[in-house]
Amino acid sequence: MPRLIAPAMASGLFSGSDHPELSVGPDVVLRAWRTADSAAVLEAFADPEIQRWHVRRADSVEEAAEWIAARQRGWAAETELNWALAEQRTGMLLGRMTLGGVDLCDGSAGLAYWMVPAARGRGLCTQAAQVLCRWAFDDAGFHRIGLEHSTANHGSCRVAVKAGFLAEGIRRGSALHADGWHDMHVHSRLATDVHAF
Ligand SMILES: CC(C)(COP(=O)(O)OP(=O)(O)OC[C@H]1O[C@@H](n2cnc3c(N)ncnc32)[C@H](O)[C@@H]1OP(=O)(O)O)[C@@H](O)C(=O)NCCC(=O)NCCS
Structure with missing residues (x-):
């Protein structure tokens, strides 16, 4: 059945362009994932907090490489847009930013993130989220970026x-974690929100 309205964003917008690198601060960038990040991803998923909130572990560098390959495929498929947060000079992995659940018709996606333990507490996650939103609204043309976290994840709420x-x-009992069902706190930013960030 024909749609009555045009999609908010054209398909081919991402698959037809290179994955952008975004500057977050001195020597810190959001860049495309590299297979060479596999060992760092294996280590990141050994962290109890990342396991707790992302409900996944990696048992080998090969599994971490498969996870990276799936993240890389998201750009061409226009289903999820993934960035590694890394030191530009050394390439060292600091964290992860994802715009998942991309819906081109509604111009929406959901932001998710984690930081490796050594990179936490420096304001980097917040800065990277702000930079990515600016790109998503001003360059990519998204209308809405959603964000959900467990009501027990106070750090994520603060970010x-x-x-x-x-x-x-709050979406009651909407996400299953290792310790049972969690209520999820729903946030969003719209392109039309006043840009104070
Ligand atoms: C949550 C997480 C992403 C925060 O990363 P970060 O780089 O330390 O965040 P920032 O330095 O930008 O901190 C932003 C704010 O959050 C606060 N914060 C960070 N972690 C916190 C925690 N565990 N509890 C309470 N507040 C916290 C900081 O104090 C800061 O607020 P302030 O400026 O008022 O002091 C990181 O701890 C992490 O990766 N946790 C495990 C995975 C996870 O929870 N992912 C999100 C799933 S929804």
Whole structure:
């Protein structure tokens, strides 16, 4: 059946262009994932906090490489847009930023992130989320970026608020974690929100 409205974003927007590298600060960039990040991803998923909130572990460098390959395929498929947060000079992995669940018709996606333990507490996650949102709204043309975290994940909530995501409500018992069902706190930023970030 024909749609009555045009998609908010054209398909081919991402698959037909190179994956951009975004500057987050002195010597810190959001860049495309590299297979060479596999050992660092294996180490990241050994962290209990990343396991707790992302409900996954990696048992080998090969599994980490498969995870990276899946993230890399997301750009061409226009389903999820993934960045590694890394030191530019050394390439050292600092964290991860993802715009998942890309919906070109509605111009929306959901932001997710983790930081490796050694890179936490420096404001980097917040800065990277702000930089990625600026790109998503101003360059890519998204209308809405959502963000959900467990109501028990206070650090993630603080990042969301500091990065300009307004709280919308709570989806009760909507995500299954290792310790059971979690209520998920829903936030969003819209392209039309005043840019204070
Ligand atoms: C949550 C996480 C991404 C924060 O990364 P970070 O780089 O340390 O965040 P920032 O340095 O940008 O901190 C932003 C704010 O969050 C606060 N914060 C960070 N971690 C916190 C925690 N565990 N509890 C309470 N507040 C926390 C900081 O104090 C800061 O607020 P402030 O400026 O008012 O002091 C990181 O701890 C992490 O990767 N955790 C495990 C995975 C995870 O939770 N991912 C999100 C799933 S939804």
